[in-house]
Amino acid sequence: MGRKPCCDKMGLKKGPWTAEEDEILVNYINMNGGHGSWRSLPKLAGLLRCGKSCRLRWTNYLRPDIKRGSFTLEEEKLIIQLHGILGNRWAAIASQLPGRTDNEIKNLWNTHLKKRLICMGLDPQTHQPLSSSCNPDGKAHAASTSTRHMAQWESARLEAEARLSREPYLFNNSNKTDSDYFLRMWNSEVGQSFRDVHKSDNKGGCQSPISLGSLSATTTTDLASNPASIVKEDLVWGGSKKIASDSSSSSELEEDSCDTSLQLLLDFPINNDMSFLE
């Protein structure tokens, strides 16, 4: 059994949405407290569109929490940073920018940010310099080794947040809002100290070609080459294993959290690789 015929083969309308169609769709979703099944929505709402088209129109344009208007500088910086970590995972990037859609971010990237990186001499896919002529003495490598850990932290945090939103049932045994172990670790005093250290360390040091201002985690030229497997190992080690065997009290968990945090921080190669900051 093949794919179902698309809307154009079923006499359904395609192309730009009219104001009337928008109104019908919004009214239907508001009246029914949600969209329900996208497949059946057009028929129930009286729209000559396929469900997929309705879903896209709603999520990309009609949703009440959509933030219209141009992107701020901070948003653009964040997108560049997240792209360095996540690559073309637009939905994951969009989840970190409230009110912005993956489509909008994707368009911004393809029309503006990609060109901007190229103008800055960076490969928009790898975020590495287009010519690898800089730092022949190897300091760039030292920098990337160190900052890779920042990318690992941030990437793991994003993964954890995504998992938290997908699997709330895993964490409903406590009143804590940050039930995810890794998230609590990241948000703990230890995590804050970790971020503070690197924020101050990076002030006068060798920063990424992309200056990211006040953002806590810094994108580096090496982010794109950062293997996700390393991050995931850290995540399992610090998070999922604890969740699976979670029979301890909250105080014990906090102790474990500190121990694990310290282990992660000790793993950060400050003594070995931070010389480039001097």
Next chain:
DNA sequence: AACAACGGCAACCGCTATTGA
């Protein structure tokens, strides 16, 4: 003024992942 080239953005296409019977 007319036309072509370009750029931005909304929407579509097709693939993958997830869900439920």
Next chain:
DNA sequence: TTCAATAGCGGTTGCCGTTGT
């Protein structure tokens, strides 16, 4: 366990407004 239905995602297309010649 299998498989169809559905949802979600990223890549691509095409329309339309703007700019350049």
